[in-house]
Amino acid sequence: MNLLFCLLILLPAAGLTLSLVIRDPRARNAAVIAVSALILAAGCAVGAGAIVNQAGPSIAFSHKTAHILSGCITGADVLLLFFVMWCGVRKRRYTSPFLAGGQFVLLLFFEIYARPETDLPLFVDQLSLVLLLLAAVIGPLILIFSAGYMHVHEAHKGGKSRQNVFYGIIFAFLFAMFLLAASDNICWLYTFWEITTVCSFLLIQFDKTEESVRNAFRTLDLNMLGGFCFISGIILLSLFCNTVSLHDICKLRLAGSLSGNFIALGIVLLCIAGFTKAAMFPFHNWLLGAMVAPTPVSALLHSSTMVKAGVYLVIRLCPVISGTTLGSIVAAAGGFTFMAASVLAVSQSNAKKVLAYSTIANLGLIICCAGIGTKAALGAAILLMIFHAVSKGMLFLAVGTIEQTIGSRNIEDMQGLLKKMPFTTAVTAVGIISMLLPPFGVLLTKWIAIEAAVWSPLVLMFIILGSAFTIVFWAKWIGIISTMSYKPRYERENTLPCMRTVLSALLGLVLLCSCFIGFIYKAVLESYVEGAMLFNSYSESLRLDINDMSVIRLSGITGDTVGGFAVMAVFLLIFILMLFIPWMVSKTKSEIIRPPYFGGELYGNDIRGIDFMGPKDKVEQVIVRNYYFRGVFGSDTLARLFLSVSIGIILIMVGVTL
């Protein structure tokens, strides 16, 4: 078990070396795919083992080894900070070098004055296991996808191929994510945190255009700010609690007044670090900028790695903040992000931007759940983390495929896509439905979130408004891609087989996750949620109660059921009916296809109904576009308002501990 785990961690390192060493593109691609498949297999094995053993792998080192390793890791961190400074100075952008310098000073201070050790630096519990598995399953899939994607991408772009660097960075990214998930020593966590920041910086500026460099630096600036908060938080916690173990920190309980409480301030700083990485308002800009990167990178950042690390940290701290004022503020911040991002997404017609805003919104919802801090909410947060990662990974890859075929990422250009790319469009549609409607996981978690947020009206209002706006932008999109004129002759897509395989695999994963939501919760999460909230009397009011594969309930204090959801089979039946009834009807009475009605001004005999007779007998094409409400939801005033409110919330969060 532990051996497998070590293998899992070392495999990306092997992949990194291989992809940098092998020069021949074919051989390199083969190596990348092979290593990815191995990571996938190892990840699944570790996951299965952890579920069977009811315990994750944990690796203990002798005191001396741990000391040496800590030294190495700190050294790596220092190197990293210097690298950031060098990058910034070279491009004459001084914000991130400045923050990196600040971090360096704090790191020195920490090394000299406060240096407690942990006895179990690498330890995987259920929550880490979720993050680990997400990275270990979706990461390799994205790598396999990019083996096909990057080839076409570079062919479009021209110039010298830098794919080996690309794969190298992604492997490094995965390596850092695995260790980040497994670290119990918060200093180690901090180092891997910085590695993911730098990796995403490198990936975003991969195309080396002016825009991508600018956005990459924005990412670096904001995340360096987060890192700065992180190291400050670590110093405070190690000085006042004398521990750097994440699990010990999670056992802290903030009692009494928060004011003047340095431990609380430390926790707040860690939360802010989590917020920056999870692209919460007001730190969301970097994630929007990150979409200039090649699509696999966006998929990686949005689904399983970068942002999930931030969310992971906040969920970890959930038991500490639950039931306190701090918890309410975190919930408000998350809820506000959920609402604001959903509102702004309505005015977007760029598919990747819509996805980016939706990611921000969902991360907000996760953090909101973590802030609410009941057992049900904590469960919902972790479940949403899983569902969001899978669905969003799939959606990004599908949009990437579409973009390569039609040459645009504008939603308006996706009209009639079902005819051109039936498979990818179906994948996209399922992805959208899985983000929006029952019986899929994301909606279930939204449901739990609303029921858990009942006792805090402000958060409740944010969630309700946010979820209404979510319907708006998803419904518009799915309406566009489902547009078609008649019984079309579907074209065969010529996407590369590896991209197709990955999309189908993710599609299967989305369906499986939603079908086995109960199993996932029971086997992996229940003991964690119960354990984490053990000492917390506040969290007793609602808890998740999942009986078998398809039945989910929320239970109140007295054990009576508050609500239930047992409809997976019913939904399956309905989907079958939706296809079966038309088929039956078509047997008795067939359809006559007629063009749509244009007020009688249809031109020609084409049953697709494309042309109409305009003024002065000019034949014109029918073009119908969506509403985007740019005047209302796309205005700068609104964006600025959201930004200032969210900054206010962050300031309040810091303020209550002073």
Add this chain to the structure above:
Amino acid sequence: MKLIQKAAGKSPWIIHYDCNSCNGCDIEILASLTPIYDAERFGVVNVGNPKHADILIVSGSVNYRSRRVLENIWREMPGPKVVIAVGACACTGGIFSDCYNIIGGVDKVLPVDIYVPGCAPKPEAILDAVVRATEKLVHKREELAARQAEHVAKLRAKDPKGGRNAEKQ
């Protein structure tokens, strides 16, 4: 089945198209929908959408410009459907019949079922035409059902998989 047959005449939804009329007939048509005459007693609804309509009421003579639109509307209506020509112009071309731009009455273009003469006809006459049209609708529905049944049976005999490609005519 029998109920459906019966209902075919119980809810005549109309669409009204003004081909080339002087608006005299149009006003009378609208008048027949007003509370005084209350066409909705017979289930009449002015839907304004050929895809929903059963009865096409045309006023005015057909000219070369309006012909295309008239044919378009007719083609988009699902059967069983009926055409009513309201007014002298719609029936024969009226006083405009010899004009250079006029094709003639509606029956030059579409198979007219009911003619309502008059310049302009009274609302009572138009209502009467609509009620007559409902009888025609029932009749046409019977024909349609018979034709469909025959067609499906023929297809089943030829292709046991069913009438998927039925009625491509």
Add this chain to the structure above:
Amino acid sequence: MINIITIIITVLFAPLAGAVITGVDRRITARFQSRIGPPVLQPIYDVLKLLGKERVAVNAMQIIYVIGSLVFAILSLLLFVLRSDYLILVFVLAFSTVSLIVGATSVRSPYSKIGAQREIIQILAYEPVIILMVVGMYLVTGSFNIGSIAEHEGCLFAQLPLVFVAFCYVLTIKLRKSPFDYSTSHHGHQELIKGLTTEFSGLQLALIEITHWYEAVLFIGMLSLFFAHPLWLGILIALGVYFCEIILDNVCARTTWQWMLRFTVVLGFSLAMTNIIWLYLKY
């Protein structure tokens, strides 16, 4: 066993009840306009006639979405009758609407697409208020379960008067009555033809009508939950509210979506939220 009987009765008789409600609605409207109006069973004749029409479609997928819309509407009514979770019911109902919207946008027709866009805006307007209503009921009764809400001692209306007003207001939007009939435009010959339903004909349109019947029954049920003891009183009051909707339908002109959104925020959302806040402070 009792459940199965309930399901069968609901599926069979709810549309009949809905049809009669719609028929009476048309009759009353006619009376307001000093007309005699159509027979009460006219909606049933309409649907039967539509079933007998030729099947004309713009594309082969439309019918699938329409059936989806119908089946999800039935499912949400069943969830209500079987006393399931209220929030889930709201989500399932949203699925029904979204399915219809996708059906309307799957056609390259300006009228139906614009109608669908407006319908989406309507969702934006009424969805928050309906969820707030459910939350309000939870705050009073301590349960999201429709059964427990129905069995709650005492009148919910006394605790949730503003939520009730907001819900009635939102119901106008959901029933597509004037001044908010702007996604399907009840009275033809307007800028939108028939909006959302323009490209549906024959069988499809019949199914949409039946969906409306189920929805009408569901809304009567949702209204009567406010006055669940005794049930007949609740249903009576719900019918009374429906009558008021008809009056409103007849005296109002159509509005624009901007006006509706603004008005909903003020009258719908704020009212409901106010009510929620005072309940929150009370308990």
